[in-house]
Amino acid sequence: EKQQSLLLESAARFPPPKGVKLSYGTAGFRADASLLESTVFRVGILAALRSLKTxxxxxxxxxxxxxxxxxxxxxxADPSGGMLTQDWEPFADAIANAPDPHSLLQLITEFAKEEDIVFEGRQPPEVLLGRDTRPSGEALLDAAKQGITSIVGAIGTDMGVVTTPQLHWMVRARNRGIEASESSYFHQLSSSFRCLMDLKPEGIRKNGDDNALVVDGADGVGGEKLEHFKKMLTGLCIEVRNRGEGMLNEGVGADYVQKEKVAPRxxxxxxxxxxCASLDGDADRLVYFSVILNESNKIELVDGDKILSLFALFIKEQLSILNDGESKKDNDxxxxxxxxxxxxxxxxxxxxxxxxxxxxxxxxxTGVKYLHEKAAExxxxxxxEANGHGTILFSEAYLCRLESTHKTLLSTSEGSAKQKAASRLLAVSQLINQAVGDALSGLLLVEVILQYMGWSICRWNELYHDLPSRxxxxxxxxxxxxxxxxxxxxAVQPVGIQEAINTEIAKYPRxxxxxxxxxTEDVVRVYAEATTQDAADALASSVARLVD
Ligand code: 16G
Ligand code: ZN
Structure with a gap:
């Protein structure tokens, strides 16, 4: 009753825009900022309900x-720091599109009943709020707060301007009893980074480039944060460009660099x-590149697939050090x-x-929620993703095992190589964001692995040669x-289209x-790959004609 009138009253302040239908897609709700106040207000309600429920x-x-x-x-972000559970997406869609306060209230009441949400819970629901550097962020944040506080007793805690992965990290931290502040985030990253640097093998040959890195901050929040954070890092020399002086995402950022394959502004x-490395506007994507000599702004792109390959190589190496000779013994x-x-x-x-x-x-x-869920198995x-979003997940059970192995290794005289490998894996689990892909923590891991291997960006890029794609x-x-x-x-629909695509594919080797x-956009995407750029281009455009 008090709850109902509170909801009705606050909802009346946020009428939805007419004639717009929004949907909670792979990246939540996204639209022109002028359309979003009512949606964000309603997502504030949803977040408070989610906190009550969990x-x-x-x-x-x-x-x-x-x-x-x-x-x-x-x-x-859900309690683990991951994406909102997919079960709640239909509810998000429904409330975002409810035409008036009464229908909104009805949806909420029904949903709360279905989900057994008790409004007068034991502890007050709490939502951590974050925003990127967009000028519309402040007003939307206020709308979110009003949504949260229209659930009786709910608290919205403003974490300020943060990267998306920082906010996810903070949610995860809070729910594990760790301090959820930016300084604890930076502290965890910098100390695990230092630990990995200290565990570099001795006498590594330098292969070409040094420890200097130039980062394109996309004129967004990531560049700003890195400029501050880099002072806490030793053994790495970072220059940050596009820290916010230019227009966000205009000719800059990981998405631009990866899609256009050109150097950013x-x-x-x-x-x-x-x-060089490039972050996206909210710093959850990372790609590397190097500008090609005498080729104006052409680049060699080192994308998410190659970051994945580098990480996989390193992890696999640590695991084989750890398992070296183990199969012959019958213990653990x-x-x-x-x-x-x-x-x-x-x-x-x-x-x-x-x-x-x-x-x-x-x-x-495609979509982080699918990849993350699979990796957690x-x-x-x-x-x-090739676009540079990704991370490394360690299961709780495996981390426990690793910690106890590490302890045992510390206390025995047995090969310090194994003990170092275990330490490295534990440090990686601290450095790399367990909640979501994080350009800042990913960048530190890339840097430390390159130093560990003694590799230049060129050597890294030579791991394999990308097939031309379009x-x-x-x-x-x-x-x-x-x-x-x-x-x-x-493609299972439209009927017959896959057969037609197959006919086109058959014309090109590989x-x-x-x-x-x-x-995220009102389009159908086409991806094609072949042994030459011309072939990839031709395949893509002939399939695009089939779609049209
Ligand atoms: C979103 C996804 C990203 C995906 C992209 C595809 C999240 C957090 N982000 O940005 O993973 O690659 O959408 O966009 O899931 P598309 O569907 O327009 O191709
Ligand atoms: Zn992003």
Whole structure:
């Protein structure tokens, strides 16, 4: 009753825009910022309900990642720090589109009943709020707060301007009794980084480039944070460009660099040969690149697939040091189950490379929630999208095992090589964000592995050679007409289209091609790969014509 009138009263302040239908897609709600106040208000309610339901702290992040600055968006982080459970997405859609306060209240009441949500819980629901640097963020944050506080007793705690992975990390930390502040985040990253640096093998040869790295901050929150954070890092010399002085995501950032395969604004011929990295607008994506000498702004792109390969190589090496000789003994010879997760966008050459390494490779549909869920099934699961979003997950059970192995190794005189390998793996689990892909922690891990291997960015890039590929998007009347299966590798609708695609693919050696409806734009995407760029281009455009 008090609850009902509170909801009705506050909902009246946030009428939804007319004639707009929003949906909680792979990246939450995203739209032009001017359309989002009512949606964000309602997601605030949802987050408070989620906190009531789980008895844990929930996260609410206001960002539109790599989208243009006039867009914004909102997504929810679950107690583990991962994405909102998919079971709640239909409810998110329903409340976002409820036309008036009464229908909103009715939806909430019904849902609360279904989910057994008790409003007068033992502890007050709490939501951690974060936003990126977009100018619309402040007003939207206020709308979110009003949504949260329209649930009686609920608290919204503002974490300020943060990267998306920082907010996810903080939610995870809070729910594990760790202090959820930016300084504890930086402290955990810098101390595990230092630990890994101290565990570098001695006498590593330097292979070309030094410890200098130039980072494109996408003119967003990541560049700002890194500029501050780099002072806490020893053994690494970082120059951050595009820290917010220019327009967010305009000709800068990981999405731009990966899709266009050109150097971002502020980088040019003078940077040829340098090791460079690019973050996206909310710093949950990371790609590396180097500017090619005498080729204006052309680059060698080192994408998410190659970051994945580097991580997999390093982890596998530590595991084999740890298991060295173990199979002959009958004591504790546990072999960790290591798996890698990719999407259909992964370059075919990367998948071949990983399989040749003897790794188990699993494909899932596009979207972090799918990759993350799959990676969590392994003792150590590494996932990456080609676009640079990914991380390494360690299961609780495996971490326990590793910790006790580490203890035993410390107390025996047995090979310090093994003990170091165990220490490295434990440090990686601290450094790399366990909640979600994180460009800052990913960057530190890349840097430490390159130093460990004594590799330049060129040497790293030589792990395998990408097959030429092409991505196109096709504007269609109704993108939901395309329905896919088998991790988006097969189109089952419209009927007959897959046969037609297969006919095109058959014309090209090593040809591979798939179509899928975008989750973030009103288009159908086409991806094609072949042995030459011309062939990849031709395959993509002939399949695009089939879609049209
Ligand atoms: C979102 C996803 C990203 C995916 C992209 C695909 C999250 C947090 N982000 O940005 O993983 O690669 O969408 O976009 O899940 P598309 O469906 O438009 O191709
Ligand atoms: Zn992002």
């Amino acid at each position: 008895g844990s702290v929930i996260g609410l992040m206001i960002t539109a990642s790599h989208n243009q600055v006039s867009d914004n968006g909102v997504k929810v 502020g980088f040019g011929p003078a940077d040829a040969g340098l090791r 010879s546990y072999q960790a189950h290591l798996g890698v997760v990719q999407t259909a966008y992964a370059n075919g050459a990367s998948t071949d490379y990983l399989k040749e390494m003897g790794l188990e490779v699993v494909l899932t549909p 392994f003792d150590i699961g590494i996932y990456f 991505q196109l998007k096709v504007k269609v009347g109704d993108r939901t007409a395309v329905v896919t299966a088998n991790a988006e590798t097969v 040809g591979r091609c798939f179509i899928r409806p975008s989750g």
